Amino acid sequence: MGVSESQEDLVRKVFQEELADVQQRLVGLSDEVLVAITKAVEAFNTSNLHLAEEVIGGDERIDDAAVDLDELSITILAKQQPVAKDLRTVVSALRMSASIERMGDLAGHIAQLARYRFPESAVPGELRAGFQRMGELVIDIARKVPILLQTEDDSVAREITAQDDEIDTLHQAVFDTVLAPSWKGSPADTVDVTLASRYHERFADHAVLIAQKVVYLETGDWKDSSIS
Amino acid sequence: MGVSESQEDLVRKVFQEELADVQQRLVGLSDEVLVAITKAVEAFNTSNLHLAEEVIGGDERIDDAAVDLDELSITILAKQQPVAKDLRTVVSALRMSASIERMGDLAGHIAQLARYRFPESAVPGELRAGFQRMGELVIDIARKVPILLQTEDDSVAREITAQDDEIDTLHQAVFDTVLAPSWKGSPADTVDVTLASRYHERFADHAVLIAQKVVYLETGDWKDSSIS
Known part of the structure; x- marks a missing residue:
């Protein structure tokens, strides 16, 4: 009986370590996306080809790490059959990794705009x-x-939701500028700023989706996880 | 013993019905997206305001149905603790519903472009x-x-992947047209076609993501579920 209990304790300990690993990998992925978007914004605003290349070259690593995280999450679902908050943690990780990976892609797209127009x-x-x-x-x-x-x-x-609102306003202002009679930009300028503005806006949207899932993680209520 | 077995049979039967319900809802959602994109494309290409309004008004229903499907999937994970292919079915449903819902959003965006420029x-x-x-x-x-x-x-x-490749080529051709010296479109034209082309391209990308998940469902191999 004593042996059986300590085996249960061990199984439980392994499980908690696996959950902590999932969380740590999510944090690690989002740290990589922070590096990528910081470089992409700098590359875009200052026409820095070197930084743009770094972001574009690094995106595959983020994609691969997201796939590895998904595989780990699915393995945990299969082996540990978690319930309640543990289950929500794993399900949320599956859905958040998709948004974080997409944020990495969007950082790459912003960097590509900088590279395409360089110098x-x-x-x-x-x-x-x-x-x-x-x-x-x-x-x-x-x-x-x-x-x-x-x-x-x-x-x-x-805070993330409030900042997303400000980005939506700035996104609209880009269109107002481009559609005004005073706009003197070339068609290439118009295409670039339309796409760039859209990529910034979608990047923030995905952060809001992640924020909603964190609220779901706490409350267990998917429908009421809107934080707007 | 006989009673216990028939209870197990019953539990198994309920579970199989729940899995069939998940699949049926996914199919139902994608049928709704087919209706939405068909109307959106028609609205966009023929400046049909009535159809555009229908698509925009119907998107919330698709969003709600996707949330309901997610809740059902999570409930099944919690209650039934599926393994092997059953687990993959539920996890895939969670991830595919996100792409189908997003395809509905993109149909709405295409319809909005038609409405914004009408007549x-x-x-x-x-x-x-x-x-x-x-x-x-x-x-x-x-x-x-x-x-x-x-x-x-x-x-x-x-087939979906091959059609996505053709869309990528057409998407690139839109940029080639807009960036050519012969382009006489207004800035508003340039913005509209840039966004419209992007929305069509992203719509197809999400279908490819769904196709990859169906391959995963069959093989259980997430990394090798690339079908390109």
Whole structure:
């Protein structure tokens, strides 16, 4: 009986270590995305080809790590058959990894815009301040994601949502600029800023999806996990 | 003993019904997306405001159905603790519902472009043939998704991937047109076709993600589920 209990304890301990590993890998992935988006924003706003190449070259590593994390999560579901909050942790990891991986892709897309236009800038002068601010916001959001994953703090989730709202406003302002009679940009400028603005906006959207899943993780209520 | 066995049979029967329900809901969701994208493409190519409004108004129903499906999948994981192929079915449903829901969003975005420019057309004359073809392809891909979900037929998965490749080529051709010296479109035209082309391309990408998950469902191998 004593032996059986200590075996159970051991199984439980292994399981808790596996859950901690899942969480640690999610945090690690989001740390990599923070590095990628920081470089991508700098590459985009300052036409830095070297940084752009680094981001584009590094995206496959993020994709592979996300696939490995998914495999680990599915193995845990199969072997440990978790319930309650443990189950929510694993299911959320599966869904959050998809968003984090997508954020890495979007950082890559922003870097590609910089590379494609190099040595020219992809950012026309009159939109420089707007993209500067959007860049600061997506970097700050990316900085908050690993913090949110570690602390599961509702207030961090709400900050991300508020910053996403500001990005949506800036995204709309880009269209207002481009569609105004005063816009003198070339078609290439118009394409670049349309896509760049969209990529920033989608990056922030995925952070909001992650924030919603962290709220779900705490409450267990998927439908009411809207934090807007 | 006989009683216990028949109880087990009953539990197993309920479980199989739940799995069939998950599959049926996924098929139902993808049928709704087929209706949405068919209307959205028509609305976009022919400036049909009525159809555009229908797509935009119907998207919330798809979003809600996707959330309900996720809740059902998580409940099954918690209550039934499936293993092997049953586990893969539920995990895949969770991930595929996210892509199907996103395809519904993208149909809505295409419809919004039509509504925003109505009564003018969002499609400049010289790009009409290209968008016509892209529209046919996304509708055909959307038609194949419920078939793929029901048959789990590898050849359907490969057809979707081949059509996605053709869409990528058409997407690139839109940029070639817009960036050519001969392009006479307004900035609004440039923004609309850039976004519209991107939405068609992303719609097809999500179908490819679903096709990859169906291959995973069959093989159990996540890494080798690439069908390109």
